[in-house]
Amino acid sequence: MTRWRVARLVKVRDENPSARTLVFDVPGWPGHLAGQHVDVKLTAEDGYSARRSYSLAGPEGVELTVQRVPDGEVSPYLTLDMEPGDELELRGPVGGWFVWRPDGPAPVLLVAGGAGIVPLMAMVRARRAAGADTPFRLVYAVRSPERLYYADELARPDPGVSVSLAYTRRAPEGHPRPPGRLTAADLGPYGEADCYVCGPTGFVEAAAALLVELGHDPARIKTERFGPTGD
Amino acid sequence: MQTDHLDGNALAGPLAEIFTADVSAAVSRCATCGLTGPVAALRVYDRAPGLVARCPGCEEVVLRLVRGPDAAWLDLRGAVSLRIPLGGANPGAVATDGGAAGGG
Numbered sequence: 001m002t003r004w005r006v007a008r009l010v011k012v013r014d015e016n017p018s019a020r021t022l023v024f025d026v027p028g029w030p031g032h033l034a035g036q037h038v039d040v041k042l043t044a045e046d047g048y049s050a051r052r053s054y055s056l057a058g059p060e061g062v063e064l065t066v067q068r069v070p071d072g073e074v075s076p077y078l079t080l081d082m083e084p085g086d087e088l089e090l091r092g093p094v095g096g097w098f099v100w101r102p103d104g105p106a107p108v109l110l111v112a113g114g115a116g117i118v119p120l121m122a123m124v125r126a127r128r129a130a131g132a133d134t135p136f137r138l139v140y141a142v143r144s145p146e147r148l149y150y151a152d153e154l155a156r157p158d159p160g161v162s163v164s165l166a167y168t169r170r171a172p173e174g175h176p177r178p179p180g181r182l183t184a185a186d187l188g189p190y191g192e193a194d195c196y197v198c199g200p201t202g203f204v205e206a207a208a209a210l211l212v213e214l215g216h217d218p219a220r221i222k223t224e225r226f227g228p229t230g231d
Numbered sequence: 232m233q234t235d236h237l238d239g240n241a242l243a244g245p246l247a248e249i250f251t252a253d254v255s256a257a258v259s260r261c262a263t264c265g266l267t268g269p270v271a272a273l274r275v276y277d278r279a280p281g282l283v284a285r286c287p288g289c290e291e292v293v294l295r296l297v298r299g300p301d302a303a304w305l306d307l308r309g310a311v312s313l314r315i316p317l318g319g320a321n322p323g324a325v326a327t328d329g330g331a332a333g334g335g
Contacts, residue, residue, distance in 0.1 A: 002247035039244035053241055094243035096253035096316075097271035201236060223272065225238045 004041060004089045005029070007062060009082055015065055015149045019115070020079050024062040026090070032056055034126035035099035035119045035196070035224075038064070038092030042074055050074050053226075055119035055198075056093060059126035065149055067115040098196065098224045102130035106194045109216075110138040111187065111207045113199020117142075117149050119224065120198055124161060136161040137193070141182045141203065144170040182207055190215040194222075201225040239273040239284055245296055249303055252315050260311040264289035270313070 007024040043049040054064040068079040100123040110120040243255035266288035273284040281297030293309035
């Protein structure tokens with residue numbers, strides 16, 4: 001059984017104008033696999049509590065990146081109000097299916113839609129931390145440059161990891177790909193790989209269908225959806 | 232395209248409250264159409280009292296979970312079986328205390 005633990009915020013880092021990374025100290029944290037998530041519980045003084053699931057962003061420790069959803073119950077607190085020293089309850093790590101292990105030999109294709117980058121970034125970071133040489137390819141679909149997470153880290157060379165950005169609404173000047181929704185051309189050409197797709201539900205359905213169209217085995221496509229809002 | 236659902240990954244936390252093994256990594260067989268697949272790939276609707284997981288093949292209910300103040304109700308009538316991976320070599324071993332940390 002997985003119990004609720006008290007997590008104390010120790011550090012925050014803005015990723016972009018509407019998202020920030022929160023680093024927590026969680027005594028007794030048992031460690032986790034890249035791709036796993038935690039359930040977060042906030043309880044108001046009157047006893048009302050709200051729960052949300054957030055993917056772990058790094059290979060070690062409890063680090064979450066949260067997108068602020070206007071009118072959300074939880075994300076405005078996490079992205080604007082919560083300060084180092086404040087505490088919340090969380091449960092995890094949970095989820096043993098949408099995970100990547102550094103000893104996996106197969107090439108990996110990661111497909112992120114918006115905030116769906118978080119568990120996939122955990123996989124990229126876990127690969128680097130383990131010194132694995134598994135070939136990784138990351139295709140990251142994002143609305144506009146202001147919505148990018150981990151921009152500096154993704155721009156730095158990481159041998160064996162290729163990163164393509166697919167802007168869907170507005171691209172920065174000089175970007176080679178015109179803005180538009182993800183296509184088979186963005187994900188191709190086909191190469192045998194374990195595929196991980198994470199993003200809003202509609203994005204995941206579309207991207208998984210494109211992968212099948214390209215020839216990927218549906219049994220090797222793992223998906224994680226975070227619903228229409230992510231909050 | 233329906234976009235109002237999550238998937239069975241969202242069941243991992245609520246089911247971890249009940250079971251030691253990670254049920255989201257289990258393979259379920261739908262009682263209606265016979266489709267087998269990971270619980271993580273079920274369609275999960277959470278805009279209801281509790282969680283309703285439906286088969287991605289036929290849309291029938293496979294599993295329902297309602298958490299009350301002092302008990303959980305788990306309705307598995309739509310699942311013929313669950314194959315739950317156990318043991319150190321499986322990817323479904325979720326850490327409890329001292330568990331599958333860091334792949335170890």
